[in-house]
Amino acid sequence: MATTIAHGALMQAAFFLGPNQMELREAPVPVPGLGEVLLKVNACAVCGTDLRILGGGKTRGVYPPRVLGHEIAAHIVSFGEGAEAAVGLPIGQRVVFPPGITCGACRFCVIGMENHCKRREAFGYRYDGGFAEYMVVPAHAARRGILMAIPDTLADAEASLAEPLACVVNGQRQSQVGVGDVVVVAGAGPIGLMHVQMSRLAGARSIVVSEPSTARREQAMAMGATMALDPTHDEVLDVVRSVTGGDGADVAIAAIGVPGLVHDLLRWVRPGGRVNLFAGYAGSGDATISANLIHYGELIVTGTSACTSEDFRVALSLLASGRFDASALVSHQFPLAQVHEAFDVTRRGEGLRVVVRP
The missing domain is CATH 3.90.180.10 (Medium-chain alcohol dehydrogenases, catalytic domain)
Known part of the structure; x- marks a missing residue:
């Protein structure tokens, strides 16, 4: 060449x-x-x-x-x-x-x-x-x-x-998605769909996607989501609680930068659950939340920004091996x-x- x-x-x-x-x-x-x-x-x-x-x-x-x-x-x-x-x-x-x-x-x-x-x-x-x-x-x-x-x-x-996947590798590490977890992903754009695939590879037993676009909900299902909800019609909290016997999800990931969703993610997870703010937010990124949800629920809230060279190597390996499509x-x-x-x-x-x- x-x-x-x-x-x-x-x-x-x-x-x-x-x-x-x-x-x-x-x-x-x-x-x-x-x-x-x-x-x-x-x-x-x-x-x-x-x-x-x-x-x-x-x-x-x-x-x-x-x-x-x-x-x-x-x-x-x-x-x-x-x-x-x-x-x-x-x-x-x-x-x-x-x-x-x-x-x-x-x-x-x-x-x-x-x-x-x-x-x-x-x-x-x-x-x-x-x-x-x-x-x-x-x-x-x-x-x-x-x-x-x-x-x-x-x-x-x-x-x-490889670069966006490396960022998702970073987000998955922050979220500690593991075998048997119930994971909720807000947003089914490219990043959200990467989180769906990576959560499936990590052994999640149920992956719930919240996405208003019909085409993207269909894509999420094709990539391994257990269910894909339309937040303009479906009550995500109720569905998550029904899936988990009322406990809430183990992990919730914000793959779309809507500040108003942050409070929702805190409500979607169980006590001790993990919330990852993966997406960036326009302007100041101010969001109104209830600190009591974090305090009494003993929640772990993390952010994700960019990736390390090791994340990049992991992403390239996943792509090269075909494990990630x-x-x-x-x-x-x-x-x-x-x-x-x-x-x-x-x-x-x-x-x-x-x-x-x-």
């Missing part, structure tokens, strides 16, 4: 210029400098975070003009001086990588919480991401060994989902020339994971 790049060659790239401004432009193909790696992007999925950045709802750490996109599958085109030995992979090797570049030395990196690294930088924020034909991995990221080989059995579009989650694929349409489809919620193929 070696690619020859002519000197002065141009590429297409979608640049985020500011709120609601993204422009497909010609730009020079980057030349890798000392210790850097040039990648040809094969696939980049559209994440809800990309939508928030484009819409102006997320600005922290984003430096326009910037190429967005952090759910990336690519292959190695060339190395800057000294990079090949550091990376240990050949030209042509297909790779995925965590979007966050961490220092490896701060307190959070040392205790295994590198997703909270004080010096964390990210592709699609500080460095150009995957909605372009080519991109460069900075030298300090290459030295950190972030590039991971994609097995030959795994297609690029599915491989690009990502194929049904890729609903649309667009060429880079239709990147705006890819964002529009994602924004309208018409598909699951939408992948751009530069």
Whole structure:
């Protein structure tokens, strides 16, 4: 898969210029400098975070003009001086990588919480991401060994989902989903459906999904949910109590960022139950809850943000082994020339994971 790049060659790239401004432009193909790696992007999925950045709802750490996109599958085109030995992979090797570049030395990196690294930088924020034909991995990221080989059995579009799946691996660990658990998942978008599959793999005996979309409820059932409820008609609390003999679920996971749902999740779980706030929330994220539900119920409430490199390795292994089936989650694929349409489809919620193929 070696690619020859002519000197002065141009590429297409979608640049985020500011709120609601993204422009497909010609730009020079980057030349890798000392210790850097040039990648040809094969696939980049559209994440809800990309939508928030484009819409102006997320600005922290984003430096326009910037190429967005952090759910990336690519292959190695060339190395800057000294990079090949550091990376240990050949030209042509297909790779995925965590979007966050961490220092490896701060307190959070040392205790295994590198997703909270004080010096964390990210592709699609500080460095150009995957909605372009080519991109460069900075030298300090290459030295950190972030590039991971994609097995030959795994297609690029599915491989690009390693990043969101890694975040779900993190959320499942926080939630401690285990054998025999009753799990409630609020929201059956791509992330909620990943939680359904992962809960089934963890041995949950019953997985209840709350989702207003008929199509997504059907998808949840196809991916292993025990039942899929329409919260506009069904009383989720009553159903959960009937399933559990009145006790409540062992785990409830918020896979959609609706602040009003937080209180509901606290009511859905049993005493000693676990609630995971996986989804991000717009603005301040303020939610009104009853602290007594947590206090008297001895509930464990956790949040999940991003992933660690170990989460990423676990996710890639799940995809490569076929234990986790990502194929049904890729609903649309667009060429880079239709990147705006890819964002529009994602924004309208018409598909699951939408992948751009530069």
